[in-house]
Amino acid sequence: MNPFLFLLTLLVCTSAFAQEPIYKEFDVDSAAQPRGGMSYLNTFLQANLRKPLLAEAKGVSGRVIVSGVVEPDGHVTDATIMQSLRPDCDREALRVFKLFNAWQPAQKGGHPVRQLIVIPVMFRPNPPFSYVNGARVSYFDADSKPLADSSEQALYKQLMPLDTNGIPNGDLIVYQRKHSNWKEYNRLPFARQKDWQRSSSGKQLYLVGFQNAIKLWQNEVLTVDEAGTIFRRTYYDNGRPTGSGITYHANGAVADRKEENEGMNSVTSWYPNGQIRKIWASYPAKPLMPASPERVLAFWDSTGHQLVVEGSGRLTSSTSVKSYADTTQKTTYIEQGVYENGLKQGTWTGRYTDGSYFYEEQYEKGVCQNGKAQKNGGDTLRYIAVEQQPEFPGGMQGLGQFLAQNLRYPAEAQRGGIQGQVFISFVVCTDGTLCDYEVLKGLDSSINQEALRVVKAMSGKWKPGMQRGQKVRVKYNMPINFTLQ
Template structure:
């Protein structure tokens, strides 16, 4: 009898919820709108919308009109197509619109109510390019200048396989015109390799994209987890990050965008529901050892409440982390503290929700003056600085002396007039030893191998990196310059 009563109660409750009225905007006292207004909503669309590759290649622009119900908790439901542009764009617009759940609900009679909304999603025009059978085709003259077509001036034809989002998914093949026929000249491999990092949700990560013969990444490079979820996307030119970088939440929402500048990097982040979270800048370090503090301009919680405005306020930040007591389990880091003029000031604390880690730090104008950290089951660790980068014993001068004494110029590279910077990446382990060596950006095979040999000879000559009083593994990128006199 009790089970029957519970079943009937559930039916009545569900039925009552389903019968909650849905109003139109003109029927409410205050209409539903994106938190922060249309500019924040458009910024969300701009960073999350992926124009289908066929539409991108054709240069088309168009608009999709969508309808939905904004629920009283700010989520959207019953998202549907009101006006079509084309099927692939319709699907993308529906995907992105459904991810935005940061609405200020409508109110009527002092009570939050459900309301229908109609919103446009615009796909902007783009520069068209040749695209056929899943590949982008570009033509170049003898000096590698880009040409608009395969006219008689075209000496090379480059064929780049792309997926539906316009990202590389196969080898780039370059053909050269010989006697009016295109013959394969060389190819740049599409590489997929596991990297040391894990996704914020704890999954192994793979990096994929195009590599040049010198192992330099070229073009769009994507980090994905073992289930195919995007973790990070960045554009490389000559193995250097350019333009901007995107990272993602587990649900597919862009978590952070970093725009690279000459003097500073500008960053914006979002909560998983699409609510804008933080806007801040990171100054470029003027030396290898001196860095300037970040400047935080604004901060919002996941409900849209602005906690920091014009650099002043109190931050309460919650983000996913891996537990310190069980590395296979995820928990939450709750960090909070005061900001003045955009910089950390006074006492800042952080704690893991599962109790596995806690820290407390004191700041003055963004510079850490000291702190203490406690990992469950361990003693309290006290530290003077928040973090220290790995350092060659003897500092930069010692590193320079070591390179001058040990680096040799290979004869074949000299005869080939090869010169430039070779970038070697390696990991400085917690005991100061080195591992995971890799030529990140090469110049000439013999120069690359010589740079690698010398870096390996540095093993045991480094001080490890340190974070909150504990030694940590740090990936380090070292440029080694070869110059002919």
């Protein structure tokens, strides 16, 4: 398509909207509404709202009233502040308000029309805290309960260096009160490491946060690009991700919000325009136990029509993907099937509209019984499990035995009393060989090299991962322990 013609088309469409009158709510036959109702808009606003750090430090609360025009195609234009709270909160309210473009437009005379809307954006109260010289200062008593200030009850003081966007940029230090002085008690070093994943646009991403003495991630870890744009928030406990976290679309809107509660993960996801997409629950996998199938409680298509209600309904979803026939081209991936009591049931199918991929699977209470798939006119592959992770001979027990028999503790590291965990990242290829080795978290150089040597010695021994009957490359992260007896 001629780029000038495309630009001209955009200008004509924008001009056409601008020439139409803007109605108020009482001037239309049916007023503009968020798809799903105001409750879903409020859920979206609160999920996406990030109170500015300086406002959070002061415990600021209140509302910003914003206005905009819902266009006939359901997106918002002309967003402005009608009632201010403070400049940084105003900017954040506008940002979040403009992200929501899932409106059912107003109707007048049987046609969609432009309508003025006015929405309050609420900033909830929070306990204030000190933000001094670029660090958040917190106080705790002897039982590690938070305190408002450095009163006589305060035994510990924590300094967490953060920039004004809330991104860590220095070591987290805990001080203990010794008489009238504060002495360093503990320190979590600041870490910034390359992430093995890149953004959808190919940007290098980095993990940013704090690590403990043996270089395991602690608390909240952010995934950011060079410019500081946040792509993910993941919560860690001694190096292992918990069931809580947030991922973001490229436009900055929340894509998924996962919360852990009483051993269950509950997840809400949204389309990039703010339309709610899916609510589901899952249980974390346990060692040597089959994973429990996820339970889908509700699902909406991209137009806001709810397809699955209280766990039951027929789903048809479509997403844009790379074609298997020509990876430089995009095609549409359509999946269809039925949910009963939150679980997949009966026949499920998926197909690329250009004919380059197809699958059909049979489910019983969320568990795949059998399936077949074909890619780009190749052989039809038949399978039982939809996904199978790579496996070392003998499973986890066999892997443990291999490490115990082959790992050699470097003598110089032993003499230096160096111990802890080394995390090695590698890819299990489709023939069972390994490649793309990387030390994600290391210790001493000699220990890192020994961990790499042992992992490379496993190459060719692995059973590759499978997806719908086809061998696939799988990224694998392995902790290797070095412990002095």
